[in-house]
Amino acid sequence: MTDAEATTAAPQTLLQVEGITKVFGTLKANDGVDFDIVPGEIHALLGENGAGKSTLVKMLFGSLQPDGGVIKWRGQPVAIVNPMQARALGIGMVFQHFSLFDSLTVAENIALSLDDDIPIRTIAAKAQALSYSYGLPLDPFSMVGDLSVGERQRIEIIRCLLQTPDLIILDEPTSVLTPQEADKLFETLERLRDEGKSILYISHRLEEVKRMCDRATVLRHGKVVAHCNPREETASSLASMMVGTEIHQVVREASQGGPGESLIEIRNLSRPAATPFAMPLRDISLTVRAGEVIGIAGVAGNGQGEFFEAVSGEVLQDAAGSVRLRGKDVGRMGISRRRLTGTAFVPEERLGHGAAPAMALSENLLLSRYRTDQSAFLGPLGTIRSGAVEAASKRVIEEMDVRKSAEDPEAASLSGGNLQKFIIGRELDRQPAIMVVNQPTWGVDAGAAARIRQALIELARSGSAVLVISQDLDELFEISDAIAVMHNGAMSKPVPIAEATYESIGLLMGGSEPGHVAHDEKEVV
Amino acid sequence: MRIELIKRPQHSVLFSALSPFIALLLTLVAGAIIFTALGKPPLAALYTYFVEPLTEVWQLHELAIKAAPLIMIAVGLSVCYRSNNWNIGAEGQFIMGGIAGSLIPILLPGFQNFLTLPLMLLFGFAGGAAMGAVPAFLKTRFNTNEILTSLMLVYVAQLFLDWLARGVFRDPAGNNFPGSIRFPPAARLGEIAPSQGSAHYGIVFAVVAAVLVWLMMRYTIKGFEIRVLGESPRAGRFAGFSSRKMVYFAFLLSGGLAGLAGICEVSGAIGQLRETISPGYGFTAIIVAFLGRLNPLGAVAAGFVLALTYLGGEGAQMALGISDKVARVFQGLLLFFVLGCDTLIRYQVRVVWRGKVKA
C-alpha cells in the first residue's frame, strides 16, 4: 500500500488529525497539524526538542485540550477530554517520563490505569502472563522504586497492552535503554504491528526510525513540514527536514602530542547508598588527562548522579585521596574548594540544581562563581558588585548566543537549550582546567547541542581535561577520546574511541562485563 | 466552577507591589461584612478600628509600643522563611528572651549602672537565640520537623514563665500576686519622648534591625545565600552553601530578635516579669512577615498595620461594644488574603464558571 492510498482510503484510517492547534501564551506549540494513522503501521513522529511532539501526543491522549482543529477516530470526530476517554477509545500511551509510582507495587501501578474494578490479584496474574508472552518478564509484586529504568519501561508497556489498545503511542522510548534493550523493544513493536495494532513512535533518533517505521510525519516549530517514507530517506535528509537548516557538524580533531598530565584522578571511590532508592558507588577508579574528553556511558540510574555528586563535592568522601583534582587531594573538601582548583561542574538538572529557577541569569552566574571570582564579584563586608556580575553575565550571553526575552530574565523563562548554553558558558567563561559535565545536551535542540559539544571539544584541545557523563551514545561517540561505562554503581575501564563500537559499549551498559554483581543485589546501608 | 492558573513567564512586578494592598482591601470588605453581621454600623466600626487610633499623638505612641515587638520578630522571621526554615515558635523565643533579660534585675537587684540595660538586652537576645537553637539542633541532627518542635516549645516556655512568675521569681512583697519585683530605673528601657507619650526605644531598635537586615538581604552574599537556599536547596548546595549552617543562622537570628523583642517588652512596656508577657506577638508576627512580603522593610509597614488591629480592637470594644476577639479574626483573614493574592504574582488566575468540556 502506498502513502497516497492510505490517506485517501478514509474508512481505513484509524486516527486522523486535521488542523490541530495549541497555544501556550504567545507560543504556538502546534500550528495546524495534519496527519493520519492507518491500522497495522508504525508511524514516526519526528522533530527536535521543542518542535511540539509532546504537546501533540498529550492532546491525542486527552491530557491537554486543543485550541483548534479536529481529531477523528475511525472516521468520527471525537473530543478526547481526558486520558480515561482516550483509553476507552483504544488509545494507549507509554510516557517518556514514566508515569509510575515508586511506593506502589507493579500490580498496583497497573491497576491505577485500568478503569474497572478488577481485583489486584487478577491484574497481577494477567500482567505476569502478558509480560512473559512478550518476553518482557516482570514481577508484579515488586516495588517500583526498586526497579531499573528498563524494567520500569516494561511496566509502562505492559500496562498499556493490558488495555488492549488499537493505537499505542510511545514517546522517546529508547532514550533510556541500552542498544540491546532497544533491539528487544523493536522486536516487540514489530510483533504488535503484525498483530494489527498501530503504533505512533516519537523519536529524534533517525536510524531507528528508518529501520522500523512505515511512514513519518516531521514537525518543526509546531508545524508539519513533511510526510515521508523514512525508508526512502537518508538520515541526513531526515535531519535537515527536522532542523530546517544545515546543522553545523561537530569537528573533532585527533588530540595532538602525547598524553598530557593527569588532571582528574579518581582512586577506589566507593559510597554507600544515601537513600533506599539510591545506588551505591563501587570502587571506581578513573584518570582524565589534560587535552582529552572522557565520556561515561550508562543507562540512567546506574550511579551517574551519585558519581557526579562525589566528584563535585556536593557529597564528601571519607578518604581525601579518593578524588584528586590537579594533583590536590580534594576528597574531603566541599564544592567551593574543589572549584578553586580550577574545576568547573555542570549538573544534569538545569532548573533547581544548576540554576535557581526564579532567579535572574546574573544571579545564577554568581551562584557557581562567587567564590572563584571573589575578588571581582565581591566587595567589602561581603557586598555584591552587581555591575561586575551583570557584565560577566552579558559576556556569557553573547559568547554562547543565548536567546532571551528580557534584559536579565529569570532562569525558568529560558528554553532548555538556551539555559543550558548559559550554564555551560558560565563555566567556560572561567576557562577551567577541568570540566565535569553530566548530560550536557539532554532535551536541548540540535543547534544548541552542536554548539555545546563543539565547545567541550575545544576546551579539551586547549589543554583542559573534560569528563562528560551522558546517556546519549551518539553524543559520546561524537566527542569522546575514550568511553567508560557505568553499570550498577561500578565503572568499566575506558575504551579508546578507535576500539569502541555501539555493540561493545551497549554490552557493557547491560552489565555483561565479568565481575559485575547482578542488579537485584542492591545494597542499602 | 473552577479556578485555572496560568503560569506567567516572569514574576509580575505590578502584583508584587499591589498584592498586600489588595489583601488589605479585601480584609476591610470582609470586616464590613462581619460588623454588619454583628449588627454594628460597618463604616463607623471600621473608622474606630483603623482611623481613630491614628488621630492623637499619644495613640501613635501606643501604636509604636505594639508595633515594636511585631516588627522585630517579623524581621527575623522573614529571613527564616526566606531560607525555607519554618520557625513558628517565636512566641516561645520572645518569652525566653524576656526571662533571660530579666535575670539581671531580679537576681542582681543591686547591679544598677549604665551597663545594666545593655547587658539585659544582650541576655534577651541570647535567651531567644538559645531557644531558637533547640529546633535548629533537632532539625540538623535528627531531621526533626522544625515546625512542630518550635511550636511545642512555645507551650513549654509559657509554662516555664508561669512557674517562674508564680514561684521562684515572685515578688515577696507582692501580696501573693504573681509577678517579679518591679525593675529599678536602671533596668528600664527609656521612653523616647516622655512628654508626648510612652513609646520606648524598642521601636527604634526594631526599625534599625529592619534596615540592617534589609541591607544584608539586598546587597550581600549572605542575603544571596539565604535566598538561594530557600528557593532551591539543591542549587544552593551546588553553589557550595551549607543548608545545615543556614538552619542555625536562620533560627539564631530569628530567635535572637524575638528574644530582644521580649526583653524590650518586659523592660520597656511592662517593667516586671509577669506570668504572661505577650498577647500573641510571636504568632501575629508571622502575619506581619507575610504581609511585608518577607521583606524586612515591608515588615515595618506591616507591623504598624497589625499593631493597629490590636489598638482598634481595644477602641472598638470601648466605643461600640465589639468584642476585641474580632481583631484576631481580622489578623487571620488578612494572612489568608495575602497568601491568596500572592498567587497573582506568579500566575494569571482565570475563573471558569461552567466547564467547557463535557465528560
Added chain:
Amino acid sequence: MEIAQNILLTIATAATPLLIAAMGELVVERSGVLNLGVEGMMVIGAVCGFAAAALTGSPWIGILAAIIAGALLSLLFAVLTLSLATNQVATGLSLTLLGIGLSGMIGEGFVGSPGVRLANIHIPGLADIPLVGRLLFGQDPIFYMSIALTAGVMWFLFRTRTGLTLRSVGDNHKSAHALGISVLGYRYAAVLFGGACAGLAGAHLSLVYTPQWVENMTAGRGWIALALVVFASWRPWRVLGGAYLFGAVTIGQLHAQALGFGIPSQLLSSLPYLATIVVLVIISGNRRLTVMNTPASLGQPFVPDR
C-alpha cells in the same frame, strides 16, 4: 481493679480527640497535602459543637455542627492551597490563626455557660461486666466513632481502589495527572475529610472531655495530632497506638498533679509537649523509616498544564 478500669477509661477519653484529628490528617497527608491548620479546625469544631448543642439542647446537633464547621474551614484551606497553589505551610498556619480568632469571637457569649454532655452509651448487662464492661460497652459514642474511623481508614486506604488512587496522588501527582486521575479532586475530598475529622475531634473536647467552652481549649492538641501522623509514619494502626500513648501521658501527668509529689504543676503540664518532641526525635532520627513512608509529593503544590 475498678481503679484500673477508670484510668483506662480516662485515657481513652483523652486519646479519642487526638486519634480522630490525626486520622483525618493522615488521609490528607496521604493525598500529598500538608494541612497545618488542624489546631484551628479543631478549636472551631469545639466552639461550634458547644454552641449548637447549647442552643438546641441536642449534643448530636452539636456534633453535626462541629463536623460541618471543621469541613468549611478546611474548604478555605483547600481553595487556597489547591486552586490557588499557595504555600501549604503558610496557609495552614493562617488557618490555625484564623480558627483561634474566630472561635474566640463565636464563643465569647458562651464562656461559663453550662454545657451539654454527650451521654455515654450503656448497654445493660454487657456494660456491667467487671473489669472490661464499661471499657468496651459503656463509653461515649464518639469513642466508638474513633475506633470505627480507624478501621474504616485502614480498609479504605489499603483495600479499595479509591484508596489506592488516593495514595498514588500523594506519591506522585504528575504521574497521577498523566494517567487522568483528578489530582485536585482527590485532594479536595481528602482535605474536607480531614477538616470534618478535626471538627469532630473538637466536638469531643467540648461535649465529652470537658463539657464547657474555654478559649483555646484545644491547647495544642491539633499540633500533637500532626506530630502523631509523623510518629505513626503514615500508618493508621500506629496512629491508634500513638494516640493512646499520648492519652496515657496526659492522664499520667494529671494524676501526678493531683497527687502532688512536690513537682511543679507547670512541669507536669509541659510533659505532653516535651513527649511530642522526644517522640519526633526518635522517629525522625530513623531516616529509613521516614524517607520510605513519607508521601513523596507531600506539601508540594500541583498546577496542571493548560
